[in-house]
Amino acid sequence: MRLHEYEALDIFEQVGIPVPRRGVAGAMHEALQVAGEIGYPVMLKAQVLVGGRGLAGGIKTASTPDELKEVAEGLLSSEIKGMPVRKILVCEKAEIAKELYVGITVDGYSGKPVIVVSTEGGVRIEETAKASPEKIASIHIEPSFGYYPYQARTLLRMLGLKQQLITSWTDVIGKLYNIALRYEALISEINPLVVLPNGGLLAVDAVLEVDDSALSRVRFALPDRVDRIENPLERRGREIGVTYVDLEGDIGLISSGAGLGMASMDIIGERMKPANFLETGGGITADLLYRCMELIMMKPDLRAVFINVYGGINPIHEGAKGVVRYIQEHNVKIPIVAKALGNRQEETWEIFRSAGVHVVTEAATEKAIDRLYELVGGN
Amino acid sequence: MSILIDDSTRVIVQGITGRIGSTQTHWMLEYGTKVVGGVTPGKGGSTVEGVPVFDSVKEAVQETGANASVFFVPAAFVLDAFLETIDAGVKLIVVVPEHIPVKDVVKMRSYANEKGVFALGPTTPGILVPGKGKMGIMPASLFAPGRVGIISRSGTLSYEFAGILSESNVGQSTVVGMGADPVVLRNLADILELFQEDEGTDGVIVVGEVGGEQEEKAAGFIARKMTKPVAAYIAGRHSPQGKRMGHAGAIVRGTTGTVDGKQEALRAAGVEVLQSPIHVAEWAKKHNLR
Secondary structure: OEOOHHHHHHHHHHOOOOOOOEEEEOOHHHHHHHHHHHOOOEEEEEOOOOOOOOOOOOEEEEOOHHHHHHHHHHHHOOEEOOEEOOOEEEEEOOOOOEEEEEEEEEEOOOOEEEEEEEOOOOOOHHHHHHHOHHHEEEEEOOOOOOOOHHHHHHHHHHOOOOHHHHHHHHHHHHHHHHHHHHOOEEEEEEEEEEEOOOOOEEEOOOEEEEOHHHHHHHHHHOOOOOOOOOOHHHHHHHHHOOEEEEOOOOEEEEEOOHHHHHHHHHHHHOOOOEOEEEEOOOOOOHHHHHHHHHHHOOOOOOOEEEEEEEEOOOOHHHHHHHHHHHHHHHOOOOOEEEEEEEOOHHHHHHHHHOOOOEEEOOOOHHHHHHHHHHHHOOO | OOOOOOOOOOEEEEOOOOHHHHHHHHHHHHOOOOEEEEEOOOOOOOEEOOEEEEOOHHHHHHHHOOOEEEEOOOHHHHHHHHHHHHHOOOOEEEEOOOOOOHHHHHHHHHHHHHOOOEEEOOOOOEEEEOOOEEEEOOOHHHOOEEEEEEEEOOHHHHHHHHHHHHHOOOOEEEEEEOOOOOOOOOOHHHHHHHHHHOOOOOEEEEEEEOOOOHHHHHHHHHHHHOOOOEEEEEEOOOOOOOOOOOOHHHHHHOOOOOHHHHHHHHHHOOOEEEOOHHHHHHHHHHOOOO
8 A cells, every 4th residue: 555645754754754844735725824834935746646746747846825826726636647636745845965765675586675775866766777777776685684774884885975974874774664664665765865955864755655465464553544546446346355447448357366367458458448457366255246246337338248267266156156146136238258267167157157148168268258259349 | 297296295284274275175185185184273183174183283294294285374374374384394385375465475485495495475376286286276177287387477377378278288297376476485487497307397388477577587597597498478468557656666676577578588588478378379389299
């Protein structure tokens, strides 16, 4: 789960990382009030959970109340990469001597936490990493050994920095590492970490993404339980315990695994357009698939439904009962194609067929999509 | 011949008394797997599907001579059970459950490496050797004995590829699910190495997906070490791009784990990149694999 910048800044502040004076505003008069307290000029930052926000026009400055009115109004009525801006962060505009970068993540390949630093922080950090790798330094932390400050000092010395900056930056890294541990963060990042003209540091941005699988352990420490999923269908998916992604097409999809779901989308996408991605994981029951049908059918213009499930850990015969119950209760008219293989497959096919579902018994999803295409054609 | 599971493999099931654990024990036994015991703390002395249940892994190993373990333990208890299993001397562990916190997986992987334990998962369907046995949840009906190895990041896609091959009369030597999590207990290249060394395997299929860098790293291994033909499919071309935040991952990797990037790396290593799963049948035919 990704926290908003203003939430992450609060957490960073609690552990003693220097952060700007700031306030959150959901309306223009609130923005004016915050700016009045902080003093102009101020930065106005759209609070949306997307990367590349700055380059997409989500970060502005205002030097006067009039300018703030115009900018705040613009931001609060805009969308950034499709996400509506509901709140803006108003914060002091720091004088920047230099912009640094520090990020902590888990390196999937080595299976270890990794601390990444750069003296070239800012919105173009990824390009810097490619063009000038010597400006980036990183260190993996041995899980059985843990993090110690000398590791950060060593890392920063590699960048050729002066001791004063090494000392203050090491302090920030240690605090950030503690946050990463405590909040079970997949990403904790400050970009930029600003060096002020007086040599002090200021975390001007804050990224914190908590491991969803650890939420039950870290929820106590999180700021609130506001709903972070904007799309109502995606929110409903989360409620019933499946991964649902809303898409623009008109072929509904239910799959029993993420890989199978992605491959199904790829194959559908060759000739038609999927309306959604839906992956059940290993928890199929009759009720769950009934609710999945309910969910995907919320999109009004579906032309067909494709169900692609395997009976490994999942009782697919139970799942089929849920689908059939939905079809019968709602008198579904659009074609439904199902490929269901594995444990108790014959029983599953019979249940599907009893409600007029087109059952495909070959393993290749391509064959099932051929059948679907025959039934509804391209568009 | 096969990798990881052979005639000497004696399996215990952890979490055997749970709904999934007991059901899957039934299927594993029916497939001919030597399931010699189960572990659920507090349920020792009972039996499931005729298999004795023990309170501790150590006891199970002592009483049954088990050398492998498959997990159906609730996610919150996996780390604890995993460390216990390693300390009991088990050398092959398959972690089926999903939603295990990354922080736990990092510890599990570190301890497994330290103790020389081969572990797969989390979120893996496990290992299946057609006609011989299986550790995990793979549905038997899709597999047939033969000489093609499959490694898949996705569970369901491992079934799909095996099913397509079996329908084309191409069998499999071993099918391995490596797990779908951001951090897994064993990397792709480690499993490829086993297939390269296995006398019963003539060709290998890698089933990958968008994200991470397993396929890119494996490409380096394939170029240096693999002499057997390798085909690969990468799922996720039409997947919506996640609303990615933060740069640390991309900076560390230098790539963002795109389908194109993975395909390019694999192709450069001499791998035949399949645009759609069904093409795997033609690839097998071309290389005379059966």
